[in-house]
Every structure is written in C-alpha cells, then in structure tokens.
Amino acid sequence: MDAGFEAHLRADGVEFDADDADLLRAVDREGSLNRAAEALGRSYSRAHQRLTALEDALGPLVARQRGGSGGGGSELTDEARDVLARFERLRTEFTGTAEVEESVLSGRVVSREGELATVETSAGQVRALAPEADTDAVQVAVRADAVTLHAPADAPAEEATSARNRFAGTISAIDSGEQVARVLVDVDADALLGALVTMSSVEKLDLREDSDVVASFKATATRASPRET
Template sequence: MPANSTPHGEFTLPLALRLGNVDISNRRMKLLEAVHTTGSISGAAKTIGMTYKAAWDAIDVINNLGAEPVVVTQHGGAGGGGALLTPYGAGLIDSFSKLTALQNQLMALFAAHDIDLIHDLRSILMKTSARNTFSGTVKSLTKGAVNSEVVLTIQGEDTLTAIITNTSAENMNLAVGSAAFALIKSSFVIVSQAPVTTSARNQLCGTVERITDGAVNAEIVIKLAGGNLVTAMITEGSTKELGLAVGDKACALIKASHIIVGVDH
C-alpha cells in the first residue's frame, strides 16, 4: 500500500460468545463489562449508550442462555438497583477479553489487503431463507414512540424503508452511515405492471428478468436499474392476470413492516 494512501478501515471478525445455540454479540459483552465496572444496570446502559429497558432485556437473555447465571441483580433504589457479575460471568468476560486481543493481533496481519473486498465476500457468503437479501447503508433513522423508520440505500441508489422496534434499532446500534442488510421473503412482494398509488412504502421498478411457473405459484424476478434482483412469489392466477413476460416493465411493492433489518456484527 502506498505511504500516502488512506486505508478503508480495519480488519475485524464478529467475535461472539455462544451460549447454547445463540451468539451473544460484542455489544452485549460490552454491557457485561460495564455492569462489572458500574455495579448497576442503569449505569452500564448509560456507559454503552443503551436504554435501560434494552439493557434489562439483554441481561435476561444472557442469564437464560448461560449454564448458570451471569449477572445477579437487586431491583429498586434511586439508581435502579445494584448488579454484579457472578464468578461464572466474570470468567466469561476475562476469556472474551483475551480472545479479542488475540483477534486484533491476527487481523492486523491482513491490513495490507482490501477490506472492501473482505466485506463483500462476507455478504455473499451470508446464508438466509429469505429470497431477497440486500446490502446497504443507513440513509436515515427516524425514531417514534415505539418503532423506528429505517431507510437503507442499496445498490444503484434504490432505497428501502423498513419499520422496526426501537429496541431492535438500539440492539443493532443502527446509525446514519452504518452498514446494514435487508431481508424480504418473496411471498411478501406484490407485483404490478407499472407504478401505482399504494400504501406500501416501497415501490421498486425495473424489468422482468425471469418467470418460473409452478403448479400453484409462479416466481417472478424483477431486475432493478441498479442491478439488484427482486424475487416475488405470486399465484399462477395472478401471473396470468398481469400478463407479464420477460422484458416487460414491472414494479415490486413491499410494505415497510415486511422488511427485516440486520447487521453483520
């Protein structure tokens, strides 16, 4: 790498603690470290920028998954009650810290490689049952009383609007500019011949790339101008009514509540 070049970022791995069949994210491990430091759930939540409720929810999940309790708490008091790690919990934090240090040393060895290519490779290798998976960047994040509206910019400058709970947004540490992906089941995609007035927040238009007929349902793949492919599963009856053929213009309509948002960390 030339001396005056600017690195795209630093290499990391999504190191996580697995309890049972569930991974405990780095953010939740940071919460446990903060509990140890502050001695309270409320103090730990403030330290890592998590709401008090989200912190409690996370602690409950961790305690339910562990072979034994990780955190013991006492409700009440001006500060929301005390909390401390059990010996088992302290051991988990110590092991996680040592592994994190080793991971950072290992990733430093690959600093000369292109991190953008590594990120793309991880996205490609991601496995999911949803037919539609889009990698993007958070364009805007609007928080409401209960839910948050997340707008993602995907390949080709198309955008997807999703509605998720505030707790989910906080747990994923979503922010404008952060990387995220959207998952959409093909059965949640409505197909129209042209742009229409609809309550669906997302209307992605392009050209029919492929139609696969089945006994009951048909799979329609729409290619967007930016290169993304949107797959819809509709009935054969609907397919005949639309009268679509490969090369025709078509739009994919998707409700914001039907989009699952995820992050790779």
C-alpha cells in the first residue's frame, strides 16, 4: 500500500477522485448519465457501474426521471453537490500546500544521458532532469506532491515502477491538516525529504513518527540546477 499525492475523498472503501467529479459535473451539464458518458468518451455501462459503486458508499448522487413530456433525464442530488463541494475544498487545500513544498538536496552530477542526469547526493544517487552547465555541482529539488510513501513490505520492485528514485528512511515528523498531512522523512541526506499525503493514507499506512518507510519519486518530477561551490 502506498501514499501518493492525489486529491480524493474516501468512504466505505471507495475513493471519490477527479474522474468521479468530472462524471457528476457532466451529468449535471448534460442532463443524463448516458449523455454524460458520451461527452466524456466513456462507455455507459462503466459509467453506470462507477456511479452505482459511489452511491453505495456515499448515498444517492443522481436523481433519475423516466419518460414524461420532457423525455426523462437525470439531475444531481443535494448529496452529490455536497460531495463536489467537499472535493473542491480538498483539491484547493492540496494545490495551495503543494505550491510551497519542496525538498532540496545538494550533490554532484556523475553521469548524463540526454536531459537526465545521475546526481550523487548524501542520500545516494538521484536521477533528475538537469540542463547542461559549466559545473557538476548541483542542487536537486523534489516537490513534495511528487513523493510517494510505501510501507517497506509493500514497496514495489524497482523494475515494476517508473519511480526509479527510491530511498528507505524513517519518519521524522508528521504535520496533520484537515485532509492533508506533511510528512518529513529522514533519508540520511543533508535535508529531510518532504511528502504530502492524504489523511486517509496516513491512516491506511499507519504512519507515525519513527515509522520505517520507502520514499519514491520519478526522475521527471525532479530538477537539478547549478549551485555555487
């Protein structure tokens, strides 16, 4: 099980995410689930199955009317509009937090392959996007919303994921908000590695101070820039 940075609401084992929000908004806009699915390029059967699963967890979301002079149709319930409002508040909180969260590691470029460089840091080697420069001394910036946390026993094999930057560490601190937690991980570097995760992920992973975790992030989400020596 892993904790990444993606806005979602969770209820009874079902996660409501951006795709689900798009589906409800399309129903509201188009006036029917069938037209909503068509507008989103989804099959009606899959949209119907997903809506059924959401309603089992969250309650009635779409009120359906059959026949009549207007030909029937669908409209969102008050519950659906409340879920959408909650989701937008969560996404706003995510966005505002992510804009200021970044960890910076110092290192030196040891090899290059096109736009990607391998940087030797105190935590180990990091793959990052790096422009050509006159110096190999760089600082590597990692956005907290790009870092995924795994329980050590559940961390995927390196060849099974595109997130090739992987570091074992220990949680140093957890700053919990209403929906989002800022987790600082000690990976034996010159700076703590920050990660933003949902509170539901904190609970699922049973994250706490001194917990062992594996932090991973993609090279394409990591930037290396020259630093003064």
